[in-house]
Amino acid sequence: MMGRYELLLALAAALFAMGLFGVMVRRNLLVVVMSVELMLNAVVLSFVAAADRTQTLDGAAMTFFIYVAATCEIAVAMALLVLLARRRGTLDLAAEQELKG
Amino acid sequence: MSTLTLIPLLPLLGFLVNGLLGRQLPTTVVSIVGCAFPALSFVATCVVFRQFLGTGSPLEDTLFTWAATRGFVVDAAFYFDAITAVMCLVITGIGTLIHVYSIGYMHGDAGYARYFAYLNLFLFFMLVLVLGKNLVMLFIGWEGVGLASYLLIGFWFQDPAKTAAGLKAFVVNRVGDTGFLLAAFLIWAYAGTLDFQQVNSYFGMTPPTAGVMTAIGVLLLVGACGKSAQIPLHVWLPDAMAGPTPVSALIHAATMVTAGVYLLSRMSGLFLAAEHAMTVVAWVGALTALAGATMGVTQYNLKKVLAYSTMSQIGLMVMACGVGAFSAGMFHLYTHAFFKACLFLAAGAVLHALAGEEDMRNMGGLARRLPFTFGVFLLGTLALCGLPPFAGFFSKDEILWAAYASERGSVALWLIGMTASFLTAFYMFRAVFMTFFGASRVDPHVSAHIHDAPPTMASVLAVLALGSIVAGFVGLPALWREAFGLSAPFYDLLAPVLGHFEPRADAGHTAEVALMVLAVLVGLAGIAVAWLRYGRAGADLRGGKPGLLHETVSRGYYFDAFYDKVVVRTMDWLSDTVLARRIEAPLTRTSLERPADAGARMNLWFTRLQSGDLQTYVIYALIGLAIVLGFGVAHG
Numbered sequence: 001m002m003g004r005y006e007l008l009l010a011l012a013a014a015l016f017a018m019g020l021f022g023v024m025v026r027r028n029l030l031v032v033v034m035s036v037e038l039m040l041n042a043v044v045l046s047f048v049a050a051a052d053r054t055q056t057l058d059g060a061a062m063t064f065f066i067y068v069a070a071t072c073e074i075a076v077a078m079a080l081l082v083l084l085a086r087r088r089g090t091l092d093l094a095a096e097q098e099l100k101g
Numbered sequence: 102m103s104t105l106t107l108i109p110l111l112p113l114l115g116f117l118v119n120g121l122l123g124r125q126l127p128t129t130v131v132s133i134v135g136c137a138f139p140a141l142s143f144v145a146t147c148v149v150f151r152q153f154l155g156t157g158s159p160l161e162d163t164l165f166t167w168a169a170t171r172g173f174v175v176d177a178a179f180y181f182d183a184i185t186a187v188m189c190l191v192i193t194g195i196g197t198l199i200h201v202y203s204i205g206y207m208h209g210d211a212g213y214a215r216y217f218a219y220l221n222l223f224l225f226f227m228l229v230l231v232l233g234k235n236l237v238m239l240f241i242g243w244e245g246v247g248l249a250s251y252l253l254i255g256f257w258f259q260d261p262a263k264t265a266a267g268l269k270a271f272v273v274n275r276v277g278d279t280g281f282l283l284a285a286f287l288i289w290a291y292a293g294t295l296d297f298q299q300v301n302s303y304f305g306m307t308p309p310t311a312g313v314m315t316a317i318g319v320l321l322l323v324g325a326c327g328k329s330a331q332i333p334l335h336v337w338l339p340d341a342m343a344g345p346t347p348v349s350a351l352i353h354a355a356t357m358v359t360a361g362v363y364l365l366s367r368m369s370g371l372f373l374a375a376e377h378a379m380t381v382v383a384w385v386g387a388l389t390a391l392a393g394a395t396m397g398v399t400q401y402n403l404k405k406v407l408a409y410s411t412m413s414q415i416g417l418m419v420m421a422c423g424v425g426a427f428s429a430g431m432f433h434l435y436t437h438a439f440f441k442a443c444l445f446l447a448a449g450a451v452l453h454a455l456a457g458e459e460d461m462r463n464m465g466g467l468a469r470r471l472p473f474t475f476g477v478f479l480l481g482t483l484a485l486c487g488l489p490p491f492a493g494f495f496s497k498d499e500i501l502w503a504a505y506a507s508e509r510g511s512v513a514l515w516l517i518g519m520t521a522s523f524l525t526a527f528y529m530f531r532a533v534f535m536t537f538f539g540a541s542r543v544d545p546h547v548s549a550h551i552h553d554a555p556p557t558m559a560s561v562l563a564v565l566a567l568g569s570i571v572a573g574f575v576g577l578p579a580l581w582r583e584a585f586g587l588s589a590p591f592y593d594l595l596a597p598v599l600g601h602f603e604p605r606a607d608a609g610h611t612a613e614v615a616l617m618v619l620a621v622l623v624g625l626a627g628i629a630v631a632w633l634r635y636g637r638a639g640a641d642l643r644g645g646k647p648g649l650l651h652e653t654v655s656r657g658y659y660f661d662a663f664y665d666k667v668v669v670r671t672m673d674w675l676s677d678t679v680l681a682r683r684i685e686a687p688l689t690r691t692s693l694e695r696p697a698d699a700g701a702r703m704n705l706w707f708t709r710l711q712s713g714d715l716q717t718y719v720i721y722a723l724i725g726l727a728i729v730l731g732f733g734v735a736h737g
Contacts (some may be wrong), residue, residue, distance in 0.1 A: 020719075020723070023716070023719055024716050024719055024720060024723075025716070032715075032716075093714070093715055093716065094714075
């Protein structure tokens with residue numbers, strides 16, 4: 001049977017897959033960013049699960065670093081999203097294909 | 102670094118200063134820089150020459166080893182012996198004088214600094230040419246003077262005709278250079294060295310088969326023909342008169358065009374072992390002397406008369422080399438430098454006075470208006486005609502004597518030389534009469550401004566005219582030496598390198614006296630005929646309808662037309678049909694165009710991957726991740 005560690009990893013994998021799916025299929029940029037956050041949290045969960053299993057602080061310490069990075073990333077991403085929304089009046093990804101070769 | 106290296110280095114410095122900074126410097130500074138470095142180079146030459154006379158042995162200076170592989174070493178080295186001494190003194194001495202003359206002549210020209218830079222550059226390369234210790238060094242100078250000549254012929258580059266003349270000189274010289282290079286390869290293949298002394302002694306001691314010797318000799322002659330305007334590569338010299346007149350005097354009369362004679366003399370050891378090549382050299386020289394003289398008769402352009410005369414005189418020098426009298430050739434080179442530079446510069450003074458008019462039909466009666474110029478021109482002419490006691494007499498007489506009395510000489514060569522002398526006297530006095538005597542045919546607008554040369558030009562003319570009178574006394578004929586108990590320092594100087602000229606046993610003193618008198622009489626006859634035809638009052642200077650002979654000669658025996666019709670057309674046809682369509686087009690299609698097209702198509706396919714859609718890129722990243730992980734699992 002699956003123990004607590006395996007269950008937590010399965011949950012993290014499920015969350016990661018959901019996030020990835022969201023990044024791939026949703027057309028709204030805001031939702032895409034939210035999906036990215038979901039993937040990030042799936043990874044954090046796997047770290048916490050590992051820390052719980054090994055009874056060390058390494059995984060927990062990594063969590064703090066990830067949250068600091070994630071906070072910064074969100075702050076920048078939100079600012080960009082607001083500017084993009086103001087400039088184009090939409091956050092639909094279909095409108096953002098300027099780099100098409 | 103020794104004084105020897107300074108000789109070529111000083112003009113190079115002058116070139117760098119004027120070439121890089123000339124446009125910012127005031128004219129006075131440009132003139133001083135332009136003339137001072139050649140003058141210093143002349144001083145250095147004199148110092149080295151004294152050293153050379155003191156020790157009597159050649160001086161050497163090796164700067165560095167330029168190329169060294171197994172069994173083959175080329176040094177960047179200078180070598181100073183008697184031949185070099187003569188050449189260097191002529192080049193730097195006359196070169197300096199012509200630089201000074203140019204101050205007056207080029208005054209006010211937009212390219213004043215550029216002119217002096219080029220002229221200094223020419224001196225540098227010319228000195229490298231004569232000072233080089235081996236064929237490679239000589240070749241550097243050889244190509245360098247070609248470049249300087251090209252730059253100076255096309256100096257007024259706004260005129261397409263002048264640029265074309267420069268290009269022609271350059272291209273024709275390439276033909277000669279090919280011969281020179283092939284000769285150098287052959288020399289290396291047999292002697293295994295390119296050092297002059299070693300080459301001469303190798304071919305002198307152990308010459309290969311006669312065929313090889315002839316090939317090397319003739320190929321060297323081809324090189325000399327290109328540079329020294331000998332038949333059949335003479336066609337560039339008349340056109341080269343498009344350059345400023347001092348350039349014609351320095352490069353196309355006194356120094357560069359005599360490089361071929363220098364080459365023949367420098368390789369005398371090789372040539373003396375190549376009998377057939379010597380015969381070819383003698384006949385090419387003789388024919389050029391005759392053809393140049395006849396073409397000179399038909400010209401109306403004052404500078405072109407002098408150009409053909411130069412060609413003819415160098416023909417005589419080459420003929421002297423061909424009959425084994427190398428020192429006589431060198432002696433004529435030396436005296437010719439004085440009087441031909443004098444004539445060109447005097448002609449320059451005439452053009453200067455007449456606002457650039459070069460056609461003798463529009464001159465006449467200038468003796469009264471330009472008395473000084475007339476005087477020096479007359480002295481130069483008398484020297485060129487070979488009348489005693491002027492410089493040309495001694496050198497030309499020695500050549501004619503050698504052509505007759507040498508082991509390799511013949512009556513035919515002597516007769517051709519005499520005919521050329523007669524024609525020389527004729528066309529030179531034709532030029533004198535048309536330019537300086539008779540009624541003035543000068544355009545009245547121009548006539549009002551006629552003035553004799555300014556001091557910078559006049560002083561140079563005076564020095565060169567003096568040289569035309571006295572330069573010959575250092576090389577008195579053997580007959581005079583014995584009769585008056587004098588010596589000939591010039592021949593004594595050259596004897597260790599080029600040997601003394603020994604006449605055949607059956608050519609005695611009586612013959613020498615007879616030939617000498619005959620040569621003078623022939624010169625006087627030429628002058629008399631010129632007076633009858635052009636000098637007398639009421640002489641018809643325009644001439645009637647030109648006959649077939651006149652037409653042929655005045656068009657340079659159709660050499661130009663022949664080259665244009667046969668060589669240029671053939672090359673054009675070959676390029677258009679065979680090379681362009683059969684070879685170049687298929688070659689570029691398969692090697693360049695097709696691969697380029699394939700690249701373009703592939704590129705188009707890759708651009709489609711770049712959709713600009715963020716989510717497509719995420720999928721690409723995912724595929725990449727899957728591959729990496731799959732690889733890790735498979736090989737983990």
